[in-house]
Amino acid sequence: MNCKGAEILINSLKEQGVDTIFGYPGGVVLPIYDVLYDSDIKHILARHEQGAAHAADGYARASGKTGVCIATSGPGATNLVTGIATANMDSIPMVFFTGQVASHLIGRDAFQEADITGITLPITKHNYLVERTEDVEQVVKEAFYIARTNRPGPVVVDLPKDIMDKSIDFTSDKSEVFIHSYRVMKGFNAGQVINAVELIKQAQRPVIYAGGGVIISEASEELRELAEKRKIPVTTTLMGMGAFPGNNYLALGMLGMHGTKYANYAVSESDLLIAVGVRFDDRVTGKIEAFAPHAKVIHIDIDAAEIGKNVAVDIPIVGQVKEVLQAINQRLEAVEELSEWHHTIDRWKLEYPLRYPASCEGRIMPQHVIESIYDMTQGDAVITTEVGQHQMWAAQYYKFKNPRSFISSGGLGTMGYGFPAAIGAKIARPDMTVIDIAGDGSIQMNIQELGTAMQYKVPVIVCILNNQYLGMVRQWQGLFYKKRYSNTDISLQPDFVKVAEAYGAVGMRVTETDQVKDALREAMKVGDRPVFIDFVVEREADVYPMVAPGESLINMIGGDE
Amino acid sequence: MKHTLAVTVDNKPGVLTRVTTMFRRRGFNIDSLTVGATENPTISRMTIVVEGDDQIIEQVTKQLYKLVNVIKIVDVTNERAVERELVLIKVKADASVRAEVMQIVEIFRARIVDIGKNNLIIEVTGDSAKIDAIEEALRPFGISELVRTGKIAMLRGGCKG
Ligand SMILES: Cc1cc2nc3c(=O)[nH]c(=O)nc-3n(C[C@H](O)[C@H](O)[C@H](O)COP(=O)(O)OP(=O)(O)OC[C@H]3O[C@@H](n4cnc5c(N)ncnc54)[C@H](O)[C@@H]3O)c2cc1C
Numbered sequence: 001m002n003c004k005g006a007e008i009l010i011n012s013l014k015e016q017g018v019d020t021i022f023g024y025p026g027g028v029v030l031p032i033y034d035v036l037y038d039s040d041i042k043h044i045l046a047r048h049e050q051g052a053a054h055a056a057d058g059y060a061r062a063s064g065k066t067g068v069c070i071a072t073s074g075p076g077a078t079n080l081v082t083g084i085a086t087a088n089m090d091s092i093p094m095v096f097f098t099g100q101v102a103s104h105l106i107g108r109d110a111f112q113e114a115d116i117t118g119i120t121l122p123i124t125k126h127n128y129l130v131e132r133t134e135d136v137e138q139v140v141k142e143a144f145y146i147a148r149t150n151r152p153g154p155v156v157v158d159l160p161k162d163i164m165d166k167s168i169d170f171t172s173d174k175s176e177v178f179i180h181s182y183r184v185m186k187g188f189n190a191g192q193v194i195n196a197v198e199l200i201k202q203a204q205r206p207v208i209y210a211g212g213g214v215i216i217s218e219a220s221e222e223l224r225e226l227a228e229k230r231k232i233p234v235t236t237t238l239m240g241m242g243a244f245p246g247n248n249y250l251a252l253g254m255l256g257m258h259g260t261k262y263a264n265y266a267v268s269e270s271d272l273l274i275a276v277g278v279r280f281d282d283r284v285t286g287k288i289e290a291f292a293p294h295a296k297v298i299h300i301d302i303d304a305a306e307i308g309k310n311v312a313v314d315i316p317i318v319g320q321v322k323e324v325l326q327a328i329n330q331r332l333e334a335v336e337e338l339s340e341w342h343h344t345i346d347r348w349k350l351e352y353p354l355r356y357p358a359s360c361e362g363r364i365m366p367q368h369v370i371e372s373i374y375d376m377t378q379g380d381a382v383i384t385t386e387v388g389q390h391q392m393w394a395a396q397y398y399k400f401k402n403p404r405s406f407i408s409s410g411g412l413g414t415m416g417y418g419f420p421a422a423i424g425a426k427i428a429r430p431d432m433t434v435i436d437i438a439g440d441g442s443i444q445m446n447i448q449e450l451g452t453a454m455q456y457k458v459p460v461i462v463c464i465l466n467n468q469y470l471g472m473v474r475q476w477q478g479l480f481y482k483k484r485y486s487n488t489d490i491s492l493q494p495d496f497v498k499v500a501e502a503y504g505a506v507g508m509r510v511t512e513t514d515q516v517k518d519a520l521r522e523a524m525k526v527g528d529r530p531v532f533i534d535f536v537v538e539r540e541a542d543v544y545p546m547v548a549p550g551e552s553l554i555n556m557i558g559g560d561e
Numbered sequence: 562m563k564h565t566l567a568v569t570v571d572n573k574p575g576v577l578t579r580v581t582t583m584f585r586r587r588g589f590n591i592d593s594l595t596v597g598a599t600e601n602p603t604i605s606r607m608t609i610v611v612e613g614d615d616q617i618i619e620q621v622t623k624q625l626y627k628l629v630n631v632i633k634i635v636d637v638t639n640e641r642a643v644e645r646e647l648v649l650i651k652v653k654a655d656a657s658v659r660a661e662v663m664q665i666v667e668i669f670r671a672r673i674v675d676i677g678k679n680n681l682i683i684e685v686t687g688d689s690a691k692i693d694a695i696e697e698a699l700r701p702f703g704i705s706e707l708v709r710t711g712k713i714a715m716l717r718g719g720c721k722g
């Protein structure tokens with residue numbers, strides 16, 4: 001059959017099971033958009049390429065599928081960079097297609113030329129510049145294969161215009177992907193599993209430290225089985241929220257810089273740390289020499305390079321979390337009684353619960369908004385966040401029940417991520433309530449996506465915890481820079497209610513504590529368009545407890561009132 | 562300690578950049594790097610000399626393996642391997658010292674590949690120690706230019722690497 005490159009591209013996407021893509025058109029991708037015009041693939045037109053990237057990312061995180069995003073050459077492609085880096089840091093399977101100037105113009109500073117494969121080299125799992133129309137199908141297959149297997153990550157495919165325009169005689173090749181220099185990890189070291197089981201049996205004070213890898217590996221059930229069988233307390237990273245039910249009696253909540261005191265104390269006192277799909281990030285470990293000082297460490301991870309990268313490990317197990325946990329669980333009998341260890345942890349939980357000061361002069365406390373969102377949804381919602389204090393409060397005060405119910409930029413910490421990600425998540429999971437917990441700073445970074453949400457009638461709820469500050473930065477200025485609030489006051493801001501209304505969306509403002517739940521209830525009823533709720537909150541609330549940067553986890557400050 | 566890694570990679574455009582980008586981004590230091598063709602035209606061979614302790618070399622190796630175009634890595638540092646480097650040295654040598662210089666060339670089994678009025682160009686191959694030694698020996702005469710290729714390596718016997 002005679003096919004244009006662009007037709008082969010779209011056909012190959014369908015072969016991969018793609019039904020929704022996010023993007024923004026431009027000159028050199030015209031051939032692709034022309035084919036999309038007649039295609040049954042749904043294309044969501046964002047209002048900024050960064051918005052498209054994060055929306056595709058939110059779609060991937062909410063569904064477990066590979067997110068697909070497309071942009072034109074030059075500025076379109078460079079606008080994707082933050083989105084690509086965000087996905088890369090959090091190991092999200094995504095394929096980005098960028099237009100490129102025609103092959104004969106590459107390297108001549110042609111109009112809207114940018115070396116996007118060069119630019120994205122350090123922030124992708126892999127990338128391609130397609131050189132022949134004949135290669136399009138194979139590259140697409142490889143791109144999806146690489147993006148979703150082993151440790152997932154973003155792949156960029158750069159498509160010169162002439163390659164998309166050219167017609168060739170084409171028959172689809174249905175063979176399996178084989179890349180001689182890239183092998184999918186299979187199995188694991190059974191001997192190490194036996195060693196791990198022995199350590200688990202002997203441990204007096206074990207803790208499970210679970211992260212994003214559990215969610216990627218869809219291993220929440222196996223994790224729960226291990227924890228409940230052996231009564232092992234579980235702390236999760238920010239990326240692991242939802243991997244273990246937050247309301248389970250063994251749940252310790254998040255650990256690390258803004259983790260709970262009891263999680264950090266438990267890790268610090270533990271004699272066995274079972275690290276499952278985590279990467280020992282500095283936000284988690286604090287001062288690395290003082291991290292879990294008494295513990296033997298078992299580390300289960302698909303990426304061999306993560307083993308021993310930051311922390312020395314006693315028992316490394318390279319493999320899929322799911323398979324490894326199944327093997328471990330099989331070899332362990334259940335224990336019934338709770339031990340001294342649980343009593344110690346219970347005492348910590350009683351003594352050092354998460355708490356926040358009562359509001360002054362009736363102002364809404366931001367933490368209260370999060371608690372109310374939890375009360376209203378009971379964990380049956382997808383929560384996305386922007387980046388800042390509100391993100392930390394969301395992790396602390398919302399009890400995540402299910403995997404893929406917390407979607408947040410952990411590794412890169414990208415302000416402006418949450419709103420487009422919520423749109424993508426809602427498109428992936430129309431059955432779920434989707435709420436973006438936002439700061440007034442972050443929401444202004446991709447607020448234009450209101451247009452997207454209106455066009456496709458995506459009823460996401462955006463809860464702005466409006467403190468009129470770049471709050472997280474202000475908090476650090478308060479703590480470490482003598483309260484010199486340099487360039488963090490953003491009280492000059494638009495009326496968010498009116499902004500929402502200007503797009504035809506619903507806007508609400510809440511100033512009283514007793515109106516918080518009513519507003520949420522009303523927002524959840526809307527159902528056919530986005531809702532912005534502007535919660536006017538206490539301006540100088542801080543996130544506590546906190547481990548100051550470079551400190552050890554046992555030295556937590558704040559959170560005592 | 563210096564490690565010599567023999568790295569087999571796809572012979573495709575951009576692969577060298579992928580490798581060096583990884584080193585730069587992760588703050589690993591490349592002491593020397595050579596790339597060349599192999600008996601198989603689709604595959605090239607890099608010999609990378611890296612300075613670092615065992616933990617660093619382990620990270621370097623694992624991170625290299627994650628690059629899709631990297632096929633195989635062998636640390637030949639402690640293996641029975643043949644290592645070679647080539648160097649061209651332009652040394653000041655007028656008539657008065659030329660005999661002395663030629664004697665050194667003789668001792669190291671190097672070759673004189675060009676003779677100018679006041680200087681000679683000397684070609685030496687050998688392992689790094691030998692090249693360091695001849696460089697040292699010639700230095701007193703005045704080295705006006707020196708180019709080293711960086712190391713290439715191959716395991717003896719068997720078919721590993
Ligand atoms: C303002 C701010 C504050 C923060 N504070 C905290 C904090 O207090 N506490 C905290 O925890 N985080 C915090 N973070 C997030 C932090 O920066 C990291 O993103 C997070 O800790 C990393 O989580 P993780 O270890 O679960 O790794 P992820 O980034 O989720 O990585 C997943 C790991 O699992 C592995 N993996 C992937 N798939 C599989 C599989 N199928 N099988 C096996 N392994 C697999 C990967 O190789 C990787 O090692 C903060 C972020 C921001 C922006």
Ligand SMILES: Cc1ncc(C[n+]2csc(CCOP(=O)(O)OP(=O)(O)O)c2C)c(N)n1
Pocket residue numbers: 386387388389390391413414415416438439440441442443465467469470471472473
């Ligand atoms: C794109 C980007 N720029 C800058 C930062 C640094 N930063 C981290 S948190 C923060 C403040 C966020 O303010 P806001 O969204 O209002 O949330 P709050 O902390 O007040 O809840 C800033 C500027 C960032 N994470 N991302």
